[in-house]
Amino acid sequence: METWKESQLRQISNARDVESAYETSLGLVRNLGFNFCAFSITSHPRGPHFKRVNLNNYPSDWISIYEECQFSEIDPILAHCIHSPLPILWEEKVFSKCPQLWQAQKTQGLEHGWSHSLHDDKGLHSMLSVAGSTHPITPYELYENLGYALFISHHLHGLVAQNLPEPVPHSSKPRLSAREIEVLRLSADGKTAFEISILLSLAERTVNFHVSRSIQKLGVNNKIAAVIAAARACMI
Missing domain, CATH: 1.10.10.10 (Winged helix-like DNA-binding domain superfamily/Winged helix DNA-binding domain)
Incomplete structure (x- = not known):
């Protein structure tokens, strides 16, 4: 008998556009015990030029605060994902050099989570984050759920990449x-x-x-x- 996880994974893989695939992915993430899911994809400076895709269900207040305070300039999670595909847990020690960002996240219910990224040979760079659990994420919990998150990020990334024009020979x-x-x-x-x-x-x-x-x-x-x-x- 097909489980809810298998059913949602099948729906994600059958989606043909990134928006509908993200909406189904959000349901899977919530069933795994997380409140928030964010996916963004852009290109490296020498990669293909296209409009940035940024999908998330973060609180609107947090999106405004993040932009107004220019937190992207000091965000250690973002900096890590630009240079490494390895997952990184959201922990207080990671934010030791920017405690104001850590405190602002906590007030929005974004205290616990993790992020990872994908970099492909077309010059695309994507980042997936899940957050909002009620307790710190243990290494076992990360290991248990990382496979689902990787499946989601690979599929969302692929949906964007397949619609880009082929590079000029x-x-x-x-x-x-x-x-x-x-x-x-x-x-x-x-x-x-x-x-x-x-x-x-x-x-x-x-x-x-x-x-x-x-x-x-x-x-x-x-x-x-x-x-x-x-x-x-x-x-x-």
């Missing part, structure tokens, strides 16, 4: 010369044409020529757009 990328790439890299660092001319021992006119050629080859309208296009193509 390497052979179709415009060819920039070594000097053009060097000029764009320095431009990306905020250097002016005059400063670049000194660094590369070139005439300022020559630097501007390389910028103009790069703009033409990349099919854009200005230097900033050329720098962005070159970065997305992993040239700089």
Whole structure:
């Protein structure tokens, strides 16, 4: 006989869009004993460009406080998940350098939870969090439920990834010369044409020529757009 867990996992796997899959996932998470579930996915700086997906059932007050206080700049959970796919428990010691964030979370019922992330070869980075249990999460509880959370995050991540356009084949990328790439890299660092001319021992006119050629080859309208296009193509 199919259990409720198997039934909800089947519903999640049959969902064909990330919103409906998330809603079913939220039901599974609640049945596992948690009140909140959050999923977000974005791209690395050199990954595909698309609108960030951010789904959660956090209290609206907490979302406002998090944004107004710019907690993302100091959030140790977010910092960990950007660099590591390993799960991290929400514990007071993790927030030792930002106690104000820890206290703010506790007042919203977000004291206990964990987060983990996925990074794929398309340049996508996603993060799943479950929170709101009435007691600290033990290593055994994490081990017992992590498999379900991983299933959810992989499926939600995959639903977003499958709808993105295929990356442009390497052979179709415009060819920039070594000097053009060097000029764009320095431009990306905020250097002016005059400063670049000194660094590369070139005439300022020559630097501007390389910028103009790069703009033409990349099919854009200005230097900033050329720098962005070159970065997305992993040239700089």
